[in-house]
Each structure stands twice: as C-alpha cells, then as structure tokens.
Amino acid sequence: MSAREEILGRVRAALAGVDPSGPVPPAPRVPVTDPADLVNLFADRVADYRAVVERCTAVELPERLAAALPPGARVVIAPGLGVTVPGAVVDDGLTALELDQFGAVVTAARVGIAETGTIVLDHGPGQGRRVISLIPDHHVCLVRTDQVVADVPDAIELLDPARPLTWISGPSATSDIELDRVEGVHGPRVLDVIVVEA
C-alpha cells in the first residue's frame, strides 16, 4: 500500500463517527470608516514599522521619487511602472547576482491594508517579479489612495490566490536576539512607501 493510501486510511479510521460538518461563523470586521481616515490610518501604521511614509499627488510623484532614492544608487524598476525614473533600469529577467549590484528598486503595489500597515504585491504590471523587490537594499513602493482597504479580510477578497503574493509590513526585521526588534536582515533594510492621491 502506498504512503498516500495508508495516510488517508488512517485519517478515515481516526474520524470514524465524527461529524464532518464544521460550521465556520463569519469573521468580525472593523467598522467602516471614511476613506480619508483609512488612508491616514494606513500611513500611521506603516510608519509604526519604521518605514518612511510620504504622501503626494500624481504630479508631485516624479520629484518625490527622485528625492526618496538614495543618491548615486543604481535603480531597477518593474516593467509597466508608469512613472519615469531617470537612469533606472527596467527589469528584463536580471539574475539574482545582477540584481545584487542594484541599490534600490521602485515598484507599485496591489493593495494597502490600513489596520495592519501592510502593502501587498501580486507581482502584476508595475510590480515585477518577486526577486526584484527582494535583493536591492532599498525598496520604494508606490500605493494609490484608492488601493487602501480597511483590514485583512478586505484584502483577501481582492487578491487572486493564483498569483504569487508578497505581503510587506515594514522593512525586514528580526527579534531573534533577546527579542529586541532590529530592522534589516535579508530583505530590503529601508522601505519607503509613497502614498499617491488617486
């Protein structure tokens, strides 16, 4: 008998006589708030993780973006970003070793979650492959105000599980040494979130 048949047989035997209907009540939601408050909460919660949060209009964006990037750093951007970043290289399948030579990356996002200060990338247009927002040490992420939702269940509803997803809440961090939080281990050590008025 294969391991598969054996395990499934043991599961069946273990649950003999157990009612297989496990009712799941709906999860509680946070009360609906004004969209403007939502964006304010999002900005506050992102900043709590010691990420840099800025807010601007679409017109101001190129200027803000240039100011946010570390001076002199090589910058990689995702295809379809929709914003020009002078001197930036558009990712066309760079290897991890090549990406290791870049100091910063600019991507868009799919969803921002206010309650938890989280940005979610589904690696669609403007966001690029998972690796480009991982290897460079400085990640600048653009979130439109109309992408911000209240809480985790709202994000789960919007997101497509068939796509790879990366949920980012602040810069890479660890609490492994005496439970002291230290920002910056393997992922980008600096996270800039620019919230753009839609």
Added chain:
Amino acid sequence: MSGTFVGMPAFPEAARAALGDTQLRHNLAHATATIRDRRARVVAEVPAWEELRLVGAAVKESALVDLERHLLRLEETLTANGAVVHWAGDAAEANAIVARIARGHGVDEVVKVKSMATQEIGLNEALAEQGIAAWETDLAELIVQLGNDLPSHILVPAIHRNRAEIREIFRDRMGEVGRAAPEDLSDEPAMLAGAARLHLREKFLRAKVAVSGANFAVAETGTLVVVESEGNGRMCLTLPEVLISVVGIEKVVPTWAGLDPLLRLLPRSSTGERMNPYTSTWSGVTPGDGPQEVHVVLLDNGRTRALADDVGRQALRCIRCSACLNVCPVYERVGGHAYGSVYPGPIGAILNPLMRGVGSDAQVDSLPYASSLCGACFEVCPVRIDIPQVLVHLRSRVVDGHRGDPVPKAEAVAMRATAWAFTDARRLALAERASSMAGRVLSRLGRSTLPGGRATAGRLPGASAWTNARDLPAPPRESFRAWWRRTDGGRGQDRS
C-alpha cells in the same frame, strides 16, 4: 531522531538541571516578559479579539473533522498548479523524499526556511548522512546550528542565548562554514544581524534547492503560505530553481477566505506585531517568477494518531504561534530543552504524547505533568486549544497505561487503599479514627500554618515526593461523621 531529542531524561530531571542555570533563567525571564507585554498591547487593540479566536478555531476545526476530503482537494489543486505532491507516513519517508529530489539535482547543499516540521523529522541530520548540507537561514536557527545547540522555543529557537553568547558563536563558527564574521563584531543586535546578512547572502545567491515548511496550505486554491520576518523566507522561496515544502497534514485550511482570521491572529499572538514583516503565498509554479520545480511533501508522522484522540484532536489546530510558551510559568523557568522535543512548552506537553503515543517512553509520559494547570495557555491560544483539558486527559491515559504493572506505583497503591477504605462504612470509620489520631500528632510536627490558620502536616515519611513541594493540611482532629454523630448534625449546638 523523530520529534524528540535523543537521550533526553524525563521532564522533572531535565527541569532540575535547567533550573540550576542562572544565566538561562535570566535570559528566559527577560525574553518572555518582553514578548508577553508586546502581545498584550496589540491584542488589546482588536475589540473583537475573542470573536476572532472563535472563528480561527472554527476554521481549523472544520479542516480537521473533514480532513480526508480537504487533503484530496489540496492534492488536486496543487497538482493542477504544477506542483508535485508526495505523501510521507513518517519521518524516514519524508527525509528520503527530500534527499532523493536534492540528489536528483546533483546538489551538495540546500538552503532552509525555518520549519518546525523539518526539525521534527530531523531532516538536516538525514541530509547530512547523504552528504548534503542544509543551511538554516533564520537568524535564530543559524545561531542554534552554528552553536551545535538545540532549539528551545518555537518562534525564537535561540531564546536561551543572550547577545554576548551569540557574538561568541558567530566569531568562532561562521568562518568554518562560509563567510566569517567581521573582525570588529560587537554584541549589538543590529551588528549581529548584519553579520548574518553577509554570511547568508552568498548561500542564497548560489542555492539551487530550497526546503521550506508552510504555515497554511489552502485546499481550495492549492496555495501555500509562509509567514516570516527577516526575508530569509522570501530568499528561499524565490531564488532557487527547486523548492521542496514539507507540510504537516494538519496545516490544511479549506478555503482562501479561511486565511483571514488566521493571518490576523497569528502575528499578534506570535511576535506581538499587527502583521509580521513578510508573508509569501504561492500556488504551484509561476512561469518566469520563482522556482520552476515545486514539490510538496504531505507529512503524517503521528498526526493521525493525534487526530484519533477525541479530546486531543484540538491540538492539531495549533498554528505554532508560541504564545502559550511565553505565558507559561513552567516554561518561563525551565526553558524549552527540558521538554526534550522541538515542540516545547504547554503545546509540546500535549503534542508530543498525542503524536508519539502515550506509553511510548517515560520521557513522553512525563510531559502531561509538566504543568500547574493554571490555564494561562488556553487564555492566550489564538485557536482556543484547551491545553489544560488535554493535559488532564493525557494524565488519565498515562495512569490507565500503568494499571497492569506488576509493581504498581506508590500513587496507585495509595489510591487503591483509599478506594478499599471508602467503599465500606465500617472501614471508613476506622480510617477516620486513625486519621484524627494522626492529625493530633502531625499538627504538632508541622512547621507552618495554611491560610486560615490550619496546621500543616510537615514532611510525611514515605510520601516526601508529595510533601517536599506542597503543604499538606494536617487531618482534622474530628471527622465530619464523628462531629455529626456527636452534635446530631449541629442541632446539639456544639461548635468545638
């Protein structure tokens, strides 16, 4: 090795050794107090926390009571997404599958994301026997691996080490297995983390094969989820060409929507954050992005044994947050090693006997007693596992397992004698007379009084295992039945 540290003594013995280590006790008290406060703060922020716990528990329970259907669905969706699904009945089978895949790619090393399941099956040791080095990439796991040490906490495996000890380990050992620690390494946590970043980056960039676990596996969509902090998980899940995930069969979540309560409950319970820095989800292979060969090993290794226990089944709801460790007065004092398993603390005290079987050895049978039954673990558990209830249930199973012993334990003899005396009125009266006489003697020997002024019995010869650690009230001078007879149930109005 399978879920237990080889040659570990039973809990009381191991605990005694740990209690004598003042450095360990200092490190633990500091760490657990820090994380308890942090958790309490972010949990208080969520007004519907109790409701959320109920929903989280219901999601996991609904997967367990219909596990066969959800496992088959998971297999189907994963396969449709381009993943290869393997089934492993025990540790040896799982290790053999991972080794076979790694060897098939001709590699002599793999990078690893922190995973309880692979620790449980002793994967690193099994791969080493085949000449394959498994590099742990989580900072705490790296500290444990370089220090030739054992993990002592689910979330923070090196919780028993302080910064000075970690600095020594990095300076002494990093150079032997890769990039050495910088010459001027201090014991600042940021600097230590920086040393780990440099040491591991070369390993990430050259790795062909990665091994991970999964926090959740969504049956409906064929999606695996890894929740982490440092980005080492993202490195392992994104850079290598081949990804092998070892997933316990209890990790199944039936639906995509079911992730919601769990992703809200886990980070707040675990690291005390609103959300952990990184969560990655992937559904099989994504063309042009990440590993193009994806394997999932579905692991039993005793989980179906736990599933068959009607009371203990709830332990399989565990999402490995470790909140129960941080609040446990026993764990806080003895640390994780005394539990002799990768699953320490209150959850380990029930998971190990449930998965390995009560009666499998004295060490496992000692674990249900490693608790004061104070109930703090149940109160913080995000999926409402009633750990005290399961502990008591397992204690009864340990006792039942010894009913046929040729030489009964002292406790069994005492219980049998009590039963003999209590089942007959005449025998009980005799026992009461003896007891009231003993009471007069013992209350004079006792050195302390209990709250309310009642005398204690002091140390009882022959029962020192009990009285060494507990105050035993001295038996009253008069039994209830004698008092009733003498006063006609109080109507004779005598309150002596």
